[in-house]
Amino acid sequence: AQSVTQPDIHITVSEGASLELRCNYSYGATPYLFWYVQSPGQGLQLLLKYFSGDTLVQGIKGFEAEFKRSQSSFNLRKPSVHWSDAAEYFCAVGARLGAAGNKLTFGGGTRVLVKP
Amino acid sequence: ETGVTQTPRHLVMGMTNKKSLKCEQHLGHNAMYWYKQSAKKPLELMFVYSLEERVENNSVPSRFSPECPNSSHLFLHLHTLQPEDSALYLCASSQDHTSRSSGANVLTFGAGSRLTVL
Numbered sequence: 001a002q003s004v005t006q007p008d009i010h011i012t013v014s015e016g017a018s019l020e021l022r023c024n025y026s027y028g029a030t031p032y033l034f035w036y037v038q039s040p041g042q043g044l045q046l047l048l049k050y051f052s053g054d055t056l057v058q059g060i061k062g063f064e065a066e067f068k069r070s071q072s073s074f075n076l077r078k079p080s081v082h083w084s085d086a087a088e089y090f091c092a093v094g095a096r097l098g099a100a101g102n103k104l105t106f107g108g109g110t111r112v113l114v115k116p
Numbered sequence: 117e118t119g120v121t122q123t124p125r126h127l128v129m130g131m132t133n134k135k136s137l138k139c140e141q142h143l144g145h146n147a148m149y150w151y152k153q154s155a156k157k158p159l160e161l162m163f164v165y166s167l168e169e170r171v172e173n174n175s176v177p178s179r180f181s182p183e184c185p186n187s188s189h190l191f192l193h194l195h196t197l198q199p200e201d202s203a204l205y206l207c208a209s210s211q212d213h214t215s216r217s218s219g220a221n222v223l224t225f226g227a228g229s230r231l232t233v234l
């Protein structure tokens with residue numbers, strides 16, 4: 001069975017500083033990997049995804065993530081954080097549900113606080 | 117209207133009530149999902165429908181009853197709930213499994229229905 005671990009429950013970062021969120025996964029085959037962001041009172045918005053190819057993927061809002069198969073990791077980064085990046089971030093690994101549908105398994109999330 | 121719309125956004129109900137959550141997607145997707153987001157647990161997949169047939173039921177108690185009348189609509193019927201069922205219920209949709217597009221594995225989520233059971 002697949003699983004996702006986000007080791008950091010909370011991260012506080014100053015506005016303008018860099019941000020890195022860690023994600024480790026366990027999956028028996030080549031994974032589909034995702035990062036989603038959830039602002040308070042909202043649903044989840046896709047930031048970026050990795051299916052294959054270039055291991056460094058670019059997403060929306062200036063985020064990027066790097067897939068490292070040897071480390072089973074898919075860490076999310078942003079060079080300079082804005083106050084609007086304060087939210088909860090979820091890493092997920094995806095798998096096909098047999099012949100139909102798609103199943104995402106989520107990590108526990110990392111809540112990011114941005115200091116002025 | 118575009119995207120995935122969930123109603124109501126907030127619901128308070130007693131343990132003996134019967135209510136329903138509604139989800140509607142305007143993306144032309146053929147698979148729809150219910151997830152439960154509790155305060156101290158990771159997002160939990162509850163049900164998956166693909167082409168209007170249920171393909172996954174993750175050991176969800178029978179007091180939760182899903183219904184997918186067509187590929188654009190998904191309901192979650194609730195009855196005799198417990199206080200521990202209080203959570204944010206998220207609906208999502210994705211492209212059909214037969215799609216060769218990389219979008220097949222991308223889920224689009226609604227804003228959720230916040231349920232409080234008294």
